[in-house]
Amino acid sequence: MDENGYDVIVIGSGIGGLTAALELSGRGKKVLVLEQHYLLGGACTTYTRKGGYQFDAGVESISGLGDRGPVRHLLQNHNLDSRIVWLRNSYEYRHADKSFIIPDRWEAWGEQLMEQYPDHAADVQRFFTDCRLAFEETYQAFAPDRLTPYLPKTQEDFRQYPVRYAHLYPWLGRTWGQYLDAYLQSDEIKHQLSFLTTYVGDQGRDTPAQVMFALMGYFIDGGYRAQGGSGVLAEALVDKIREYGGEVKPRTDVKSIRVKLGKVIGVETVKGVLYRAPVVISNVDPRMTYEQLLDRSDVPDSVWGNVEALRPSMSLIVWTAALSRPFCSDRLTSVHGVKPHHLPLNDMIVEGYGYHSSAAKDPGLAPKDAGNVTINLRAKANAGKYAAMSPEQYAACKQELDEYCRGLLAAIDPVAAQHLVFSEVATPKSIHYYMRTYEGSIYSTVRDKQSGFPNYRTHIQGLYLTGAGVGYGPGIEAVVISGAETAELVYEALEEKHAVK
16 A cells, blocks of 8 residues: 555544544555644534633533443543543533532432422433433443444344333434323423523423433433543543554545545645545534535535535534633523523523533633633624634624623623633634534534434445534534444445455
8 A cells, every 4th residue: 555545534523533543444444634723623623722721622521431332332442541530520401590419319300409499309210210321221231341333133023122121222213302292291400400401402492302311321321521631531532542553644635535426535635645545434413514515516516405405404603711710610500581682793592501610620621720611602603704804803793792691791700700811712613614514503513313414324326424423413422423433334335345346
């Protein structure tokens, strides 16, 4: 194989792409990962600002670290489980003038709700019992060390599936709202049990029930952050890929995926370097992959229609601030039901927000006796709108956002607000620039449920997709599964090709 020839090229170093690269390089394939940013890990990176303040690019909490969790299995299978120290997160839910600190134990959360809503105690008890069973059945498919769920294959498997997964099976294809309605009558309880839906998109109670069963793992097995920042996870995967002989190149922007006679032959960078491979895995947003990395002539009209139908997921306004004193709380806090506030320059109405301080949980992320804080405002994925503004208009929009978030900080922690060192604002335009997602969405484009588009395999031989826009959706746990499933398909294809030769 020539110097620029590889078995597999992975475009993008998000955790889905790194998982695929790790799995394939660990099985002896020559792998190259290309990343346009100087930091590796996509949203799972930690960056440093003046004074030694560190912030996470987007990942606040990671699930799938229980005994049967795929993230745990990924680390164990590659002897990385002892490399990372995990800090368990705690959560707070606020609605209007009520505040609820979520207990660390799943059962304790149920007990707290039963005390708060005694008239609904029986409903709550039944929900917490059955939801845990559905969660446990979800993870039976990963035992003992699988990264991808075992799906029924034989007739006997299909017959036993409804029995073996009695609490999960009836809710496949149904929504979290339908599940809640089947158990609970109180809207307040339903709101509280749904506050994490934004962790996996903008569907709210229309989020698939199966996705939410897994998300309840934040409270059953725990949601964690890596000590030293989320980038520690990406760094561990990159180091192992290199140990296996794979290559990972930051600051290498891919211009195009090269295709000949319907087959992938490699990729070309913006600097004109051609890397050759019979397989390319794109960890880039699916719509961006098709629209920016492929030649239009390589995409049939039928596929192009599906591409243009893809819509972006939600985006965020991300406000980060450095403090000369610690922040008041180490909990991940979601605030809902606040009086709507209109931000005219940004054409936004704020009805809720989230905030957290990574340094309050992990003091090493800020200078001694100092702190940091991040406030997230849900926003439309409209990077194009901000990109069309003049520099003066865009600066005014960011100033409006900065002033509003400073006001929120003053209400949350008045003392910290008096010790603000500096602040920064990221808009959908910022997210589009750094993460290369369509219109600056934070969870990639949304897979179409009816057509099943996009999927891991594409119409082009040798081109595969992975990450939040395919497979199981967003979140570190989901993209680990996505990367592993893509790797399985690629490995089988390469082995079959080798056997034919």
